């Protein structure tokens with residue numbers, strides 16, 4: 001028997017100034033990623049959030065119109081905790097986000113507006129690794145984001161964007177996928193972990209419908225355990241993992 005080889009995760013590139021995080025739902029970035037985002041904003045980098053939906057189908061006991069308002073408020077509060085002031089919503093429909101031209105165009109438009117060097121998204125694959133099935137919204141938004149990073153730089157793919165004054169932006173150098181079953185890179189979670197807990201806690205109404213556990217205990221346990229597990233491949237430091245696609 002030979003021991004399985006554990007490939008270490010590489011440190012994320014640091015030579016960038018602006019990032020745009022594109023995900024499907026309020027809370028997608030708070031389940032881990034926000035520890036990295038807190039560290040980045042501490043370093044003076046700009047990070048903006050773009051959400052495809054308002055997560056309006058996320059709470060069984062709350063009608064979508066009411067839920068959308070609440071979850072937007074929780075998302076803006078969760079972003080502010082980690083130094084993110086710009087939070088935008090595309091208003092695709094929660095639960096039935098369609099991968100396709102319309103989604104790619106909306107994300108490409110946002111990339112042209114924000115002009116990020118780093119784009120962040122959530123796992124676009126069918127599973128979280130193993131047999132834990134991913135949700136169709138994450139798959140659609142993750143794939144469309146990987147595609148839109150290129151679309152944003154091509155004048156002729158969505159010519160209507162340039163007509164609206166959104167000039168091509170071919171400056172995206174990487175797309176970092178969080179929650180991937182096959183990560184390649186990581187960020188030290190230590191400096192941002194406490195704020196990551198507080199950012200997840202801002203989704204209190206949502207968390208209270210998920211678990212009977214005390215929300216703070218739930219948020220702290222989840223984030224600490226996953227950062228420590230990632231740390232086993234990052235020199236023992238608690239970490240947030242990404243699968244990095246270069247461009």
Ligand SMILES: [Zn+2]
Pocket residue numbers: 024025027028138
């Ligand atoms: Zn989600």
